[in-house]
Amino acid sequence: MNIFRLAGDMTHLVSVLVLLLKIHTIKSCAGISLKTQELYALVFTTRYLDLFTDYISLYNTVMKLIFLGSSFSIVWYIRRHKIVRRSYDKDQDTFRHYFIVLPCLVLALLIHHKFTFKEVMWTFSLYLEAVAILPQLVLLQRTRNIDNLTGQYVFLLGAYRALYILNWIYRHYTEPHYVHWITWIAGIVQTLLYADFFYYYFQSWKNNVKLQLPA
């Protein structure tokens, strides 16, 4: 474990807890894309298949359970909670799941480290995580209003993966044989997707104006 990875995990943890807390306290999911949340639940499910087979550390197991639990709770709130579901904007959140899931699945079947079920599922989860934010970014551009909790959520989500890139660079230089080029490419693509959001986020923060994404 290095400081970059710990900071990345903590940032990721805070991002999902910020979102869960927002939905739980104000009983609203305005501005939140259910599609993205469902994709994240799928990412964690396919990423953590080894949850009960390979024990890495208490930290690893606890964090996996938190990510699984929080992502499914968020999906449950938006789909099932009698008050929260009313604030879900299903007319705007129209990104088709299969436009994202199918290409990632095909890519995982073509490009992977090893052709085993677990390995292909793990690779699929990497590709899926890289693009899972798209429905959320599309929704933010459509609704144009970004309440700052949602802005913080997206910002923290992007920051966590950027910290992971620093972690991969660090591990590449400190650990021999640490080569996971698929992870690196997926992680870089993911962070680049946030790049324009980061730009507008910093602009709004610097000029102290409400965050607006260009249509």
Place this chain on the structure above:
Amino acid sequence: EEDEDIKDEL
């Protein structure tokens, strides 16, 4: 056979 590369990251 290289050891199963442990996925120790989240």
